[in-house]
Amino acid sequence: MAIVEVGMMGVQAGKTPMDPATADGKILRQAWESVIRASEGPKRVLWGTEFSDPSRIWGFFDWESIEQHEAFARSFGGEATKRFGEVFTPGFTKHAHFSTTSLSSPVTEIMLLFFPNDISNSTRNAVSTQYQRFRDNALEHCVDMKGVSGGWGLENDFPLHHLSGGGELNKGCLFFAMIGWVSVDAATAFCETKEYEEHVHSLRQMKACVGMDKMMLKCELLERAA
Structure with a gap:
């Protein structure tokens, strides 16, 4: 894989x-x-x-x-x-x-959802499903969106003390949600919509979620020659 x-x-x-x-x-x-x-x-x-x-x-x-x-x-x-x-x-x-395709957008919004290291598979699946609903119902129809991706960290000991929003957990699981945008202004404008706020709130309120961090990146890219 x-x-x-x-x-x-x-x-x-x-x-x-x-x-x-x-x-x-x-x-x-x-x-x-x-x-x-x-x-x-x-x-x-x-x-x-x-x-x-x-x-x-x-x-x-x-x-x-x-x-x-x-x-x-x-x-x-x-x-x-x-x-x-x-x-x-x-x-x-x-x-x-x-x-990683969304990370090659002009700007990428990243949301990190924090969970304890013993969360169940059913909770993982529920979070993934909720994020897919966000993608289908809101993001895929946004003309300023350049790409969207997301998924779980493979380890259950991400050092959450390095990140804001991790609460009192020292280590745990992370779900990554990434949205590529045409510009910072476009990302900011969409983040202020009621639709966005409702979907992000639904993710933040998922069972066992203990915190969320958000950031914006503009990534440089190098690719191996074919």
């Missing part, structure tokens, strides 16, 4: 990893360029800082399997990221099952 590696790091004060003209930006981009060129590397790499909190940077990597990612990390990951300590602070790396 194809999976997504999801990672988040902190950005040190004064560092500019999203500016390719700076030394910080070159460290990051050269690392991801080496990863995408390497044998057995990921198919796609997307990364970006949060609009509201540029001190948090996210990365998304398309792999064929967790095993492929872990083998690559052991053989090449340390070399690729050896200078990250000059720019970033530690974060986390986990895995999820969703399409």
Whole structure:
């Protein structure tokens, strides 16, 4: 099963990893360029800082399997990221099952729903169904929407203390909901509609949900040559 590696790091004060003209930006981009060129590397790499909190940077990597990612990390990951300590602070790396296509939109809205690590399969299915209802009834008819995807994290020990909205949980499960938009203004306008508010409220009120975080990203993209 194809999976997504999801990672988040902190950005040190004064560092500019999203500016390719700076030394910080070159460290990051050269690392991801080496990863995408390497044998057995990921198919796609997307990364970006949060609009509201540029001190948090996210990365998304398309792999064929967790095993492929872990083998690559052991053989090449340390070399690729050896200078990250000059720019970033530690974060986390986990895995999820969703399409990264919406992340290549001009701007992507991401909602993270937090759950305890022992939630049932029936609750997982109910959350997925509710999100599909949101997609079908609201998002698919929005002309400014560029893409939509979502899915569950594969581990049940996401470090929720790294994220706002996780309540008192230290570790738990995450559901990812991602909506690609043509612009920040378009995303903001739709977020202010009653239809949007009702659907998001329904997700937030799902059984066992203990919190939600929302962010906007503009991701850079590298893809492996065919």
